[in-house]
Amino acid sequence: MPKSERKCLFTPGPLNTSDAVRQSMLLDKGSREPAFIQSVKNVRQNILKITDLDPDGLYTVVPMQGSGTFSIEAAIGTFTAKNAKLLILVNGAYGRRMVSIAEHLDIDVQSLEFEETEAICPLKVAAHLKLYPDISLVATVHCETTTGIMNPLEKLGAVTAAADALFMVDAMSSFGGIKIDFSKCRIDCLVSSANKCLESVPGLGFVIAKKTLLQSAQGQARSLSFDLHAQWQGLENSGQFRFTPPTHVILALEKALETLTQEGGIEARSERYHNNRRILLSGMTRLGFRPVIEDSLQSPVIATFHQPEDPRFEFTPFYQWLAERNLIIYPGKVSRIDSFRIGTIGDLQAQDFHHLLESIEKYLKLTGFDLPLKN
Numbered sequence: 001m002p003k004s005e006r007k008c009l010f011t012p013g014p015l016n017t018s019d020a021v022r023q024s025m026l027l028d029k030g031s032r033e034p035a036f037i038q039s040v041k042n043v044r045q046n047i048l049k050i051t052d053l054d055p056d057g058l059y060t061v062v063p064m065q066g067s068g069t070f071s072i073e074a075a076i077g078t079f080t081a082k083n084a085k086l087l088i089l090v091n092g093a094y095g096r097r098m099v100s101i102a103e104h105l106d107i108d109v110q111s112l113e114f115e116e117t118e119a120i121c122p123l124k125v126a127a128h129l130k131l132y133p134d135i136s137l138v139a140t141v142h143c144e145t146t147t148g149i150m151n152p153l154e155k156l157g158a159v160t161a162a163a164d165a166l167f168m169v170d171a172m173s174s175f176g177g178i179k180i181d182f183s184k185c186r187i188d189c190l191v192s193s194a195n196k197c198l199e200s201v202p203g204l205g206f207v208i209a210k211k212t213l214l215q216s217a218q219g220q221a222r223s224l225s226f227d228l229h230a231q232w233q234g235l236e237n238s239g240q241f242r243f244t245p246p247t248h249v250i251l252a253l254e255k256a257l258e259t260l261t262q263e264g265g266i267e268a269r270s271e272r273y274h275n276n277r278r279i280l281l282s283g284m285t286r287l288g289f290r291p292v293i294e295d296s297l298q299s300p301v302i303a304t305f306h307q308p309e310d311p312r313f314e315f316t317p318f319y320q321w322l323a324e325r326n327l328i329i330y331p332g333k334v335s336r337i338d339s340f341r342i343g344t345i346g347d348l349q350a351q352d353f354h355h356l357l358e359s360i361e362k363y364l365k366l367t368g369f370d371l372p373l374k375n
């Protein structure tokens, strides 16, 4: 792509993809062709491989058409047995979305709410599970993209396992960019999508689930299309999706997984994202912006900043000025704080962040906003 046309998407997805990923979609393939069936197999196996999971081991990957929310809806609808009680841990919009999905599906759901700027507290979760021993599934978001805060998966998995409940993780914005140890975190199923840290295009989500969990969920789904057991069986029996697969999106994801491996796997990608985050946070702090999330809880996925207190500062003209220069940032999503967000994932390198910071500095100087600039 000509450099002048390249936009930098400092967003939590869809995000920048490589030329190789976009070029891999230039082929039309039939959904029943052996070569396409092999691509589906490669995608399922390589998602396990990058996670250090054995394709012949405990877990399998079930891809699902649609955005990430569709896969979350499929997992909640398939893995919650008829009279089961579900607990959802909430410290942002994506936790709340899971509650809403469960309510729409008529599932007996409770939510345990935390401040959006606080990580979920495992001790409080353990106490809640003691009070309600009949809860059989606990769901949490790993990186709550509302703010970019990280929740403590390993501790949450341990208290959930101690209560003999299943542990479901929405790792939409973290999978592929942050190492997750499935065994240490006691994960029964994890949901993510192609267009976040895997750096592919939108249109496909997937669930990494224990095979035993899928087996036990036969006939449990609350919908025909969002039946993960049936989707899994279709893939295992014929290698094919039950309904039209997003063929080009699968080819792109196959290439994106190859690219991730060439980069050095999740560890190397995580290091690049951490480096992006370091440059962004130190640069923004130097310019006088205050991060909303305490540094020790801040993910390398997205950072939230308080809007400057200067009453003349408005997000929209700031956004537009940057967008005219092909720099796309993101509005805030925190309920009680005026904020905006800048993502650090996708095919973005250190020089993209230096360029963004120089542009923000230029904007502040041009407009004369009163920020306590630090040297």
Ligand SMILES: Cc1ncc(COP(=O)(O)O)c(C=O)c1O
Binding pocket: 012, 013, 067, 068, 069, 070, 094, 141, 143, 144, 145, 170, 171, 172, 173, 193
């Ligand atoms: C943590 C988390 N969960 C769920 C979603 C929803 O994914 P989608 O917009 O692909 O449906 C997002 C999207 O950003 C997310 O960050």
